[in-house]
Amino acid sequence: MYPRCGSNGSIQNIHQTPSSSNQNTEDEDDSGDNKASALSFKERRREAHTQAEQKRRDAIKKGYDSLQELVPTCQQTDASGYKPSKAAFQGIMDKLFESFESVPTNNFAEFSAGVFNWLEEYCKPQSLRTMVHGVLREQSYTP
Known part of the structure; x- marks a missing residue:
């Protein structure tokens, strides 16, 4: 799943899971449904991890920026x-x-x-x- 920022700054998913692109019919067997569900769960978990990691990196960057403001001589030569x-x-x-x-x-x-x-x-x-x-x-x- 590849997130993409929209024009308003929100994240949009440009990759659809098999279960979201094809509506499951009652004719499909349960094993296929379980695989799609497991795949969807893994993708959601991966996306949540990616967002958490980005949030962590943003917090670190914000911390460095505020530290540079506190120690102004770091920016001066x-x-x-x-x-x-x-x-x-x-x-x-x-x-x-x-x-x-x-x-x-x-x-x-x-x-x-x-x-x-x-x-x-x-x-x-x-x-x-x-x-x-x-x-x-x-x-x-x-x-």
């Missing part, structure tokens, strides 16, 4: 039209890990306090922006 590479991301993470090495790990209390201090110093938006610009400049990806 810098002035050169270049998307930062894995190497640029690796450079940024290396800088963060270098600074994190200064956090004391002698005991949990020192570590916990050190992490909070590190977050306050290195993870403020302006600090991150400055660090990212520096890394990109080093790699000659000027923003």
